[in-house]
Amino acid sequence: MAPPTPSPRSAPTTPHHHSKATPTPHHSKHRLHFPSPNPKAPAATDHPVEVIGLIRNLPADLRKDEDGPAACSVLEISGDGRSLRVRADVGYRDFTLDGVSMSEHEDLEAFYRRFVASRVEGVRLGAKCTIIMYGPTGSGKSHATFGCPKQPGIVYRALRDILGEGRDGSDGSSTGAAASANDDEDGGFGPGFFVHVAVLEIYNEEIYDLLSGASIGGAGHTVGLPKGNSTPKVRLEVLGKRVKNARYISGNEAGKITREVAKVEKRRIVKSTRCNERSSRSHCMIILDVPSVGGRLMLVDMAGSENIEAAGQTGLEAKMQTAKINQGNIALKRVVESIANGDSHVPFRDSKLTMLLQDSFEDDKSKILMILCASPDPKETHKTISTLEYGAKAKCIIRVTRMPTPKEKVDPEESSLLLKSRIVAMNQVMYKLQMENKLKEKECDDARKELLQKDAELAKLGARLQLIEERESEVEEAEINLTVDERTKTLKLELMKMEEIMLQQQAELTMLKRRLEEVELGRGKAGEDTLHDMDGGRFMKRLETYAGDPGMVKSMDLDMGDQQDSYDVKEIREDSYRHIISYPKQSPLDACLSDFEEDADSSVLRFPEKVSLSTVFEGDEEDIESTEDEVDKEVVEENMSHARGIGCLMPFEDSGLNDDHDGCGSDSKKKQVGAEINSIKNTIDAISARRTCVQNIFRLCGNHRELSQQVKVSSPLKRGNQDENRRPSSLMLGEEYESKLGLRLEQSQLAPQGKLLSESIVTESAVSTLLVTFASLELGDEQKSADQRLKRCVSSEPPKDLMENCSPGKVDADDIVNIYVKWEASKEISGSLIRKLKVLRDSTLADLRKLIDINLEEDNKKFTFLLLGDPSGAPVAKEKEARTRVNELPICNNQLNGRVACLRPVKKAVQKPDHVPFGSLENTLPLGLNSPPSQVVLPKVSQINTNYVTGLQV
Numbered sequence: 001m002a003p004p005t006p007s008p009r010s011a012p013t014t015p016h017h018h019s020k021a022t023p024t025p026h027h028s029k030h031r032l033h034f035p036s037p038n039p040k041a042p043a044a045t046d047h048p049v050e051v052i053g054l055i056r057n058l059p060a061d062l063r064k065d066e067d068g069p070a071a072c073s074v075l076e077i078s079g080d081g082r083s084l085r086v087r088a089d090v091g092y093r094d095f096t097l098d099g100v101s102m103s104e105h106e107d108l109e110a111f112y113r114r115f116v117a118s119r120v121e122g123v124r125l126g127a128k129c130t131i132i133m134y135g136p137t138g139s140g141k142s143h144a145t146f147g148c149p150k151q152p153g154i155v156y157r158a159l160r161d162i163l164g165e166g167r168d169g170s171d172g173s174s175t176g177a178a179a180s181a182n183d184d185e186d187g188g189f190g191p192g193f194f195v196h197v198a199v200l201e202i203y204n205e206e207i208y209d210l211l212s213g214a215s216i217g218g219a220g221h222t223v224g225l226p227k228g229n230s231t232p233k234v235r236l237e238v239l240g241k242r243v244k245n246a247r248y249i250s251g252n253e254a255g256k257i258t259r260e261v262a263k264v265e266k267r268r269i270v271k272s273t274r275c276n277e278r279s280s281r282s283h284c285m286i287i288l289d290v291p292s293v294g295g296r297l298m299l300v301d302m303a304g305s306e307n308i309e310a311a312g313q314t315g316l317e318a319k320m321q322t323a324k325i326n327q328g329n330i331a332l333k334r335v336v337e338s339i340a341n342g343d344s345h346v347p348f349r350d351s352k353l354t355m356l357l358q359d360s361f362e363d364d365k366s367k368i369l370m371i372l373c374a375s376p377d378p379k380e381t382h383k384t385i386s387t388l389e390y391g392a393k394a395k396c397i398i399r400v401t402r403m404p405t406p407k408e409k410v411d412p413e414e415s416s417l418l419l420k421s422r423i424v425a426m427n428q429v430m431y432k433l434q435m436e437n438k439l440k441e442k443e444c445d446d447a448r449k450e451l452l453q454k455d456a457e458l459a460k461l462g463a464r465l466q467l468i469e470e471r472e473s474e475v476e477e478a479e480i481n482l483t484v485d486e487r488t489k490t491l492k493l494e495l496m497k498m499e500e501i502m503l504q505q506q507a508e509l510t511m512l513k514r515r516l517e518e519v520e521l522g523r524g525k526a527g528e529d530t531l532h533d534m535d536g537g538r539f540m541k542r543l544e545t546y547a548g549d550p551g552m553v554k555s556m557d558l559d560m561g562d563q564q565d566s567y568d569v570k571e572i573r574e575d576s577y578r579h580i581i582s583y584p585k586q587s588p589l590d591a592c593l594s595d596f597e598e599d600a601d602s603s604v605l606r607f608p609e610k611v612s613l614s615t616v617f618e619g620d621e622e623d624i625e626s627t628e629d630e631v632d633k634e635v636v637e638e639n640m641s642h643a644r645g646i647g648c649l650m651p652f653e654d655s656g657l658n659d660d661h662d663g664c665g666s667d668s669k670k671k672q673v674g675a676e677i678n679s680i681k682n683t684i685d686a687i688s689a690r691r692t693c694v695q696n697i698f699r700l701c702g703n704h705r706e707l708s709q710q711v712k713v714s715s716p717l718k719r720g721n722q723d724e725n726r727r728p729s730s731l732m733l734g735e736e737y738e739s740k741l742g743l744r745l746e747q748s749q750l751a752p753q754g755k756l757l758s759e760s761i762v763t764e765s766a767v768s769t770l771l772v773t774f775a776s777l778e779l780g781d782e783q784k785s786a787d788q789r790l791k792r793c794v795s796s797e798p799p800k801d802l803m804e805n806c807s808p809g810k811v812d813a814d815d816i817v818n819i820y821v822k823w824e825a826s827k828e829i830s831g832s833l834i835r836k837l838k839v840l841r842d843s844t845l846a847d848l849r850k851l852i853d854i855n856l857e858e859d860n861k862k863f864t865f866l867l868l869g870d871p872s873g874a875p876v877a878k879e880k881e882a883r884t885r886v887n888e889l890p891i892c893n894n895q896l897n898g899r900v901a902c903l904r905p906v907k908k909a910v911q912k913p914d915h916v917p918f919g920s921l922e923n924t925l926p927l928g929l930n931s932p933p934s935q936v937v938l939p940k941v942s943q944i945n946t947n948y949v950t951g952l953q954v
């Protein structure tokens with residue numbers, strides 16, 4: 001027993017009954033165009049494909065088997081007539097279809113009327129129907145489509161039904177030709193209908209127009225049909241789902257159209273096969289349009305779906321042809337299966353046949369009637385089963401009818417529930433939004449509070465900052481005020497101290513002046529009247545005043561230990577500048593002073609810068625030589641000048657000046673003067689130790705310059721408009737000391753003028769020594785004896801020792817060394833020659849320093865000797881200067897008596913006290929040659945002691 005054939009869930013029992021079926025699990029776009037919003041609601045479905053089984057009768061040869069029993073049909077209708085049972089050797093299979101018709105029981109007319117007429121009627125009314133003849137070769141497809149001479153096929157019957165020619169329908173055995181004849185007789189009855197008929201052939205996947213080129217005649221309304229039958233078929237192109245430029249037969253006469261169609265049907269390619277003597281090798285499609293109502297009927301007679309082996313085709317062309325035929329069949333099978341399975345893709349484009357059938361499957365108004373042709377021959381059982389299986393699947397194709405949209409139809413309950421749910425959802429959303437809003441408001445409040453708190457903190461910080469700034473400003477101001485107060489106090493104290501010092505100095509000066517005046521007055525009474533004419537008398541008084549001042553003695557005693565200075569002075573007293581005091585030839589003292597002044601003036605005129613110091617010379621040898629020559633020349637001139645009035649350190653016997661003083665050069669006088677000089681010299685030696693006391697005197701007096709300045713103001717030596725500031729310091733000193741001493745050497749009291757001028761060699765040191773001696777005599781126990789000796793010296797008898805010391809025989813020219821003083825070359829100083837000095841060979845650098853100090857400005861007095869005289873030479877420590885002799889200095893320009901004293905300035909860091917709001921009190925005492933005598937400035941406070949010491953180095 002064969003297994004039951006699978007049937008659709010709700011297969012229609014009758015071909016005309018369209019029962020509603022539940023949707024199949026296979027949903028495709030072809031079935032679910034408008035899904036129902038409510039799945040519970042029944043869906044309006046439709047079966048677009050009806051499957052009808054058409055079982056031909058057994059071939060005549062099988063029914064009339066003379067040698068054996070007739071073949072038995074393997075097919076039989078079961079059940080309600082819609083199931084077909086296929087019998088096999090081992091069983092059967094039942095296939096439920098929409099209808100089954102067996103030719104042996106029902107002819108074509110009955111079949112048509114039972115299964116097709118209703119469809120055609122629909123087409124006539126405007127429906128669209130596609131009738132597909134499917135089945136293996138020889139199963140009667142063509143026979144059912146076109147009929148036979150006795151029984152017209154479905155095409156002709158449809159034409160008749162549409163055009164009204166087949167109302168009687170009784171002649172079911174009439175063929176196409178017969179029908180055509182009858183039509184001619186009837187003359188047609190469908191004046192209201194008009195049809196277009198096109199006949200196409202699909203062969204080897206090409207579409208041919210069977211009407212094109214066909215010889216069509218008759219009374220039919222034909223369009224574009226050429227006459228003659230020899231014209232080859234025209235191949236058509238497919239444009240979308242339709243063919244392009246297909247010819248058609250138009251008319252309302254069924255007979256005529258039938259005849260024409262019957263003619264062109266003959267043009268189909270047929271071939272005799274083992275299964276079919278006239279097997280169709282192509283698919284034939286007849287399209288009948290009813291344009292007045294829009295109906296369309298498509299009849300498709302498919303080629304046999306046999307396999308190649310079964311078809312008995314041999315050869316490559318035959319196999320290819322069979323393959324092409326099967327391609328259409330297979331494509332249609334796939335389309336049906338895809339639609340039935342609900343696939344998203346339906347392979348309509350796999351073949352030309354399916355392309356033209358696409359509208360039939362997709363159009364909702366289109367119905368498909370699939371007629372499964374089968375043969376009851378037992379040999380064709382497997383084909384029959386295959387065809388039925390295919391039909392059964394096509395029957396499963398359903399199409400969901402259009403359902404109203406939700407807008408068009410809304411279920412009130414559903415709408416209510418939906419609205420309620422929506423309301424609930426909206427309430428929930430609103431509640432959520434409200435909560436979020438509250439949360440946001442809370443956060444906003446917190447942020448606002450935090451912001452306010454931050455603002456408050458910021459305000460506090462600002463206030464605190466302002467307070468701190470105010471406090472800082474107050475503290476700073478207080479500190480500044482305190483500092484200013486402290487500095488003000490300090491400055492006031494310093495100022496007070498300075499004022500006290502100044503007052504004290506002024507008091508001391510006043511006292512000293514008063515003492516000096518008293519001394520001068522005392523001396524004036526006791527001394528010669530001539531001394532009162534000169535300012536030097538006042539100096540005598542001052543010295544006497546000092547001598548009577550116990551405070552002075554006391555202060556002088558404090559400096560008694562400065563033996564080094566006294567030693568130095570002693571060393572240089574005869575080694576420094578040597579000048580011959582010139583005295584007038586005629587009058588004893590006036591002439592002397594006159595000559596002295598003349599000499600001084602001349603010296604000033606001649607030696608503004610180089611009385612004892614030479615002019616600047618460069619380091620070049622030629623310059624040095626020229627400078628040396630110039631210096632020598634000047635020295636000679638100086639000697640010559642001194643020979644005339646003043647003279648220089650020269651041997652007495654060589655001076656030649658003795659001859660110039662006739663009447664004054666007696667031997668007795670000479671001896672007397674020499675003895676006096678010797679005496680003075682001895683006295684100088686004796687009181688050299690008291691020099692410190694004199695220095696203290698000068699210190700108390702301010703300094704010797706001040707005294708000299710005061711003396712010079714009242715000195716008769718100051719005459720005319722000559723600038724005494726230009727005088728050489730040596731001359732000034734000599735003049736000063738002379739004035740201070742009240743030294744008036746009268747001609748009668750001295751040696752003969754000529755002798756004296758030439759032989760009285762009084763150096764500045766000697767004069768200073770005289771002063772020192774005098775002062776010492778005034779101050780010490782030996783004052784009177786010294787005074788007497790000085791009086792003798794200045795009166796008529798010069799000390800013998802002095803004369804001896806100053807004798808020309810004791811000062812040899814070889815003992816004099818010319819010292820060329822120069823600065824060490826540097827960025828600030830060019831290293832040029834400063835002065836030329838003459839010193840004794842035994843002199844030390846300390847002696848030389850004293851001489852240099854006299855001729856240097858105050859600011860340049862700090863220097864260091866360079867022993868080698870070269871800038872690269874080793875500096876000499878100051879404490880070693882007293883032990884270093886000038887001979888150790890380098891020789892200048894190969895001169896045995898020439899030495900170079902190279903000075904390296906000592907840079908002193910002057911720090912001005914920043915807290916002193918006043919200008920510094922500069923010590924601009926006229927130490928230099930160019931300093932104006934009128935400037936009397938107190939020394940710096942911080943350098944008072946130093947300056948005093950420096951001032952005493954003279």
Ligand SMILES: Nc1ncnc2c1ncn2[C@@H]1O[C@H](COP(=O)(O)OP(=O)(O)OP(=O)(O)O)[C@@H](O)[C@H]1O
Binds near residue numbers: 138302
């Ligand atoms: N119901 C029927 N009654 C009488 N003869 C029939 C019937 N069906 C088919 N035949 C005959 O069988 C032969 C084959 O039929 P037909 O050509 O229609 O087969 P087919 O399915 O079209 O084959 P193919 O696919 O090869 O064209 C024809 O000679 C035809 O006259």
